[in-house]
Amino acid sequence: MILKNQNEWALHCCSVLSWVPPERYLSTKALAEFHDVPKEYLSKALQALSQAGIVEGTLGPSGGYRLARKPSDITFLDIVEAIEGKGSTFACTEIRKNNPCRTAKHCDNKPCAVARVMWEADAAWRNTLRGVRLSDLAKTLKETVPADLLEKTGAWVVDRT
Amino acid sequence: MILKNQNEWALHCCSVLSWVPPERYLSTKALAEFHDVPKEYLSKALQALSQAGIVEGTLGPSGGYRLARKPSDITFLDIVEAIEGKGSTFACTEIRKNNPCRTAKHCDNKPCAVARVMWEADAAWRNTLRGVRLSDLAKTLKETVPADLLEKTGAWVVDRT
DNA sequence: GACCCGGTACTCGGATATAATATGTCCGAGTCTGTACGG
């Protein structure tokens, strides 16, 4: 079990999109070139983000995507759930019901104890992701990435909006 | 991204195996019958548990599996990692290196900021699983499952060891 | 000169192939247990 790499792409793309000036757009083509990933497939990830209301796109020349909300209003969980879906990572198939010792009168008033633990772990994972916003990521990058690289990258992006 | 259902099977099987008296074994066939899952495929999950040192098996008649350690020494994480592997659920492919603005002199002294967040979430998930032991599960079951069903199930298991 | 209009180039979005993985099945080699046979 491993997350799709579209998650990585989507997260990095959102990070890049936070450089886009207001009222402008950055095309899928530019994002694909920047990350060196197939443009057509990356498009699917961006579509998912668009449907989730995280980014918004427009058509025609000078079209593309931009963030639909402020970076401080977008969490990692928003992005990951747009790609992976909101469903739990653990699917309980209720195999406890197959216990041959059970009779009809044994009803399940409580969810399966095993599933409860797995769901709790899932919730912990999501809570961590919910606690990090895109604005936090930008701050971290500012602290760890060389200033000249950040500046050049920003210029590169603005140049293509 | 969703966990394999072998996780569910393995967890439930370990729970059942905690009923097995010392020095006895419960066969894959019995476990498969109990949960109504394909014996051959369940066998793969049990093999994984065996390789991880969580259960131990023996050959021949009256062979099968039993827990290799005390239920209080087996965590949910042990079982899940036996099935899913110990690797992180997030694979960083370092797409930041493809940034066309980068030059050779830009070295990465720190791991990718995006990956760090994802790994932190992964760690939170694992920590939750590490915090629940098989003995805790048994206790929960004793509180939520009707006493007569527990008793009958225990007898069913002992009957087949 | 200003406005309108249509063609063109570019975009997104969904539909369609291919690769990888999870799921499920099957079989042979090795090993232990219990039984039958022979001493």
Add this chain to the structure above:
DNA sequence: CCGTACAGACTCGGACATATTATATCCGAGTACCGGGTC
């Protein structure tokens, strides 16, 4: 009665199908820009 050889049952490991998912690609529909024509 005791020891030994054999048959059966079970595990283990690998090889082999199938279903589902992830990855990658393609094509059509729609829209904004640009140039030319008109008032």
